[in-house]
Amino acid sequence: MDKHVTHWIGGAAQESADGHRGPVYNPASGQITGEVEMAGPKDVDAAVAAARAAFPSWRDTPLSQRVKTLFRFRELLHRDREKLASAISSEHGKVFSDALGEVERGLEVVDFACGIPHLLKGGFSENVSRGVDAWSVHQPVGVAVGITPFNFPAMVPLWMFPVAIACGNTFVLKPSEKDPSASLLLAGLWAEAGLPEGVFNVVHGDKAAVDALLEHRDVSAVSFVGSTPIARYVYRTATDHGKRVQALGGAKNHMVVLPDADLDQAADAAVSAGFGSAGERCMAISAVAVVDSVAEELVARIRERVSRLMVGPGDDDRSEMGPLVTREHRDKVVSYLDSGVEEGATLAVDGRVHPVLGGASEGFWLGPSVLDHVTSSMACYRDEIFGPVLSVVRVSGYEEALQLLDDNPYGNGTAVFTKDGGAARRFQSEVQVGMVGINVPIPVPMAYYSFGGWKQSLFGDSHVHGTEGVHFYTRTKAVTARWSDPSKRPSDGVDLGFPTNG
Numbered sequence: 001m002d003k004h005v006t007h008w009i010g011g012a013a014q015e016s017a018d019g020h021r022g023p024v025y026n027p028a029s030g031q032i033t034g035e036v037e038m039a040g041p042k043d044v045d046a047a048v049a050a051a052r053a054a055f056p057s058w059r060d061t062p063l064s065q066r067v068k069t070l071f072r073f074r075e076l077l078h079r080d081r082e083k084l085a086s087a088i089s090s091e092h093g094k095v096f097s098d099a100l101g102e103v104e105r106g107l108e109v110v111d112f113a114c115g116i117p118h119l120l121k122g123g124f125s126e127n128v129s130r131g132v133d134a135w136s137v138h139q140p141v142g143v144a145v146g147i148t149p150f151n152f153p154a155m156v157p158l159w160m161f162p163v164a165i166a167c168g169n170t171f172v173l174k175p176s177e178k179d180p181s182a183s184l185l186l187a188g189l190w191a192e193a194g195l196p197e198g199v200f201n202v203v204h205g206d207k208a209a210v211d212a213l214l215e216h217r218d219v220s221a222v223s224f225v226g227s228t229p230i231a232r233y234v235y236r237t238a239t240d241h242g243k244r245v246q247a248l249g250g251a252k253n254h255m256v257v258l259p260d261a262d263l264d265q266a267a268d269a270a271v272s273a274g275f276g277s278a279g280e281r282c283m284a285i286s287a288v289a290v291v292d293s294v295a296e297e298l299v300a301r302i303r304e305r306v307s308r309l310m311v312g313p314g315d316d317d318r319s320e321m322g323p324l325v326t327r328e329h330r331d332k333v334v335s336y337l338d339s340g341v342e343e344g345a346t347l348a349v350d351g352r353v354h355p356v357l358g359g360a361s362e363g364f365w366l367g368p369s370v371l372d373h374v375t376s377s378m379a380c381y382r383d384e385i386f387g388p389v390l391s392v393v394r395v396s397g398y399e400e401a402l403q404l405l406d407d408n409p410y411g412n413g414t415a416v417f418t419k420d421g422g423a424a425r426r427f428q429s430e431v432q433v434g435m436v437g438i439n440v441p442i443p444v445p446m447a448y449y450s451f452g453g454w455k456q457s458l459f460g461d462s463h464v465h466g467t468e469g470v471h472f473y474t475r476t477k478a479v480t481a482r483w484s485d486p487s488k489r490p491s492d493g494v495d496l497g498f499p500t501n502g
Helices: 041-060 063-079 081-092 096-114 155-166 181-193 207-215 228-240 263-279 292-307 327-342 398-407 421-430 466-472
Strands: 003-005 007-009 012-014 021-026 031-037 124-129 132-140 143-147 170-174 200-202 221-225 244-248 253-257 285-291 346-349 369-372 389-395 413-417 435-438 458-460 474-482
Touching: 003 181, 007 041, 007 181, 021 081, 041 132, 041 143, 041 170, 041 200, 041 207, 063 081, 063 096, 063 155, 063 181, 081 096, 081 181, 096 155, 143 155, 143 207, 155 170, 155 181, 155 221, 155 466, 170 207, 181 200, 207 228, 221 228, 228 244, 228 458, 253 263, 253 398, 263 285, 263 292, 263 389, 263 413, 285 292, 285 398, 292 346, 292 369, 292 389, 327 346, 327 369, 327 389, 389 398, 398 421, 413 421, 421 435, 466 474
Parallel strands: 003 031, 143 170, 143 221, 170 200, 221 244, 253 285, 253 413, 285 389, 369 389, 413 435
Antiparallel strands: 007 012, 007 200, 021 031, 124 132, 132 474, 244 458, 346 369
């Protein structure tokens, strides 16, 4: 083991107070490659204390200076994007090109945050009443926390902390302990950019660390991305402790294919959106709702494309899809292939026999898999599998497809493939999902819009990044002021009447 991932507290690497550590794996080989510090309550207290101590000074730092620091961070992140992508690939398992794409999408949020002065402008109204002016200001909330998942160890944190820090908050990041190195690299870039000590902190750990953050009296806001059961728990626990919360949960993203769709385009989209990053994306397409009349042809085209996918280690340039993140997760995903067949689905593509470049070794491998003739009662449809398993549900037409989506408890992302503009327009208006793609399989919005779903895919009122992210990390204060006109006589005295604006 040659890797030791520490916490980052108060501008310096820190080990856990109790000496507790966990393993870090290379999913392609199945081997332990290092250790990561695991935080207990003392470590969380130290990180939050550092953030709290840094907040007054950072809040009062001129906005132009904060933005200059953010611009320096942006340039350094761009410089080291390949180094960051390599670390992600080695610990998560995704191929290098996918990891690099993740960093680039995170950079887009940094770009957005560099323009924060425009979004922090308040409003001003002169003479709202006789001699009275009114205005509003946006102020930071204090210490913000980000609890982020393993599938995007750089991009999801970058959805959060650039906006939070640009708004004048300080930040404590609790990344996934499965792929922790990216967070330390980001911390190092902040230090190089000149961010004051304590403004950005990192603690690694499991539920003990999460609970300590959710319950900490000095934490003002919590952002979370993960599964729906944990999102619900985070939301309830943190709000019970008086915190502002945005908790993004799970997904079961559908791609609706209407009879007039370009089937080559639809097949390409289903494969790329279903199996990119081994399906470990909250915006992955996991269910294709295809109208019966074109179902056979679409499945045949998907099968043909899947057969040509190159599965292998992330550092092999030929690889298009890597392993899953852990052995336990791989085994859980595989179980849905068996349960699907037992419940009546057809295993059109069995990823367990898909060849792996260089041999399967002891890595956490599962190739792209397709279950056909899936129904809404099956576990492989109901559950968020979070792996390279594509379920094909055959429907009679548009109405049944729409009902299928609206009956689903998740509402994260969806897509429709059609050449009919009227059908697409109706779909985007009627479907009860937060992010919609029209002939676009993964409709992740640009950074200046906000990311988030509906129904059980979101707990809280705010989506991440974009203008909603700015609103989440700030509080609005309304000010009403009267200044006496020295050229006029003083007030006539006390008036107990209800104030009006006449």
